[in-house]
Amino acid sequence: MENNNPPDSLWTQLGILTPSTLEDCRKADESIGIAAIKLGLATTDQAGRVQAHSRIAKLTCPGCRKRFTVPEFQAHRRYKCAPCAQYLVFHATNNPKILLELQPPVEDTDKDPLSGKVFGKYTILRPLAKGGMGTVYVGVETTTERKVAIKLLTEEFSRMPGIKGRFKREATAGEKLEHPNIVRTFDAGEEGGLIYIVSELVEGPCLGTTIIREGKLSQKRTLKILTGILSGLAHAHAHGIIHRDIKPANILLAPNDEVKIIDFGLAKDAESQTILTMAGNIMGTPSYMSPEQAKGEDATHTADLYACGILGYLMLTGKKPFHGKRLLDTVRMHVESPFPSIREREPGVPLALEKVINTLAEKEPSNRYPSAEKTIEAIIQATAQPSKQKETKRRWPWIVLVSLGVLFVFGVAYLILTN
Secondary structure (H helix, E strand, C coil): CCCCCCCCHHHHHCCCCCHHHHHHHHCCCCCHHHHHHHCCCCCHHHHHHHHCCCCCEEEECCCCCCEEEECCCCCCCCCEECCCCEECEECHHHCHHHHHHCCCCCCCCCCCCCCCCEECCEEEEEEEEECCCEEEEEEEECCCCCEEEEEEECHHHHCCHHHHHHHHHHHHHHHHCCCCCECCEEEEEEECCEEEEEEECCCCCEHHHHHHHHCCCCHHHHHHHHHHHHHHHHHHHHCCEECCCCCHHHEEEEHHHEEEECCCCCCEECCCCCCCCCCCCCCCCHHHCCHHHHCCCCCCHHHHHHHHHHHHHHHHHCCCCCCCCCHHHHHHHHHHCCCCCHHHHCCCCCHHHHHHHHHHCCCCHHHCCCCHHHHHHHHHHHHHHHHHHHHHHHHHHHHHHHHHHHHHHHHHHHHHHHC
């Protein structure tokens, strides 16, 4: 049987994991690659590069876009395109077999010890998704037979006061909000030492999975999803709640790309100022973290808008604007590096739309849009401009023809009168 497990030392050799985070991933029930992705310690491309070590891998030249097949790929080596003299890039999406290995295994419901268990008035049916802190199950409310999502915190995490507070905070924030673009929270409780949250069941993938499968999204689709996120955030902000962890994994897409925001575990209630804090720790996800969060400063609602700017760039280009070799490098880039141009990567994106994304991703919070509602207005104006320009272009030839006709008539009349 083929052994697809790369040497553990590669993770630290490539600077993806530290010895301590590598040890944390070793303790997980799944492979190091899957654990690193779940815990936000590695991207899919980083984990895929390690997973592809000593196997056949497909690399892409960022210059000429030509693909190369490397029979005995060495993850610690760099390969170069001879004509372009550019280093080849590993993308997990170009290596389907390796990408499949990095997906969490689908658990057999017959073997899951919690299948059929009752939590309050809800019965667990089957696992739906597994995360770093717990598992989400498909369940049913016994009195109404309504299907729901039941999020269970693992027994280990249930005993941790700080994490337990974050989990309960997610339930509290969710109960305050009722909006089409926010997953509704129905109930929360504790049973047998396990904490659970019951929420609306969404039949659809998260935005992250969609981008991994499809790459960049169309402008029309991007704007629909982005507007849905902003609409949900506008409602949350109006109730004094800041999400603080907007990222692809926390955006579910129901049928017809209806946005559903989840996971208010890092949410801050701006009115009560009761917030889960960890002294000296940066709260959030590095790839989508605002500069003020990266610096450990207090985050306002504009931190959510900054994350929307990062998501807008990701959806339009298929790439993250900032991506360092290490997580700390990524955090530093959000603070120090200029925001890259969307149109340099995707020239078809209108200038007006690029300006909207750039404004959302301003380093200084006061330079961003003042609210999610104002951002939606800016998007509407930006998308209306091209159509107006096209209309003007269509009318221009007719204006010229009519003007020439009028001049011709006046010219003929003048000749007749003078003669």
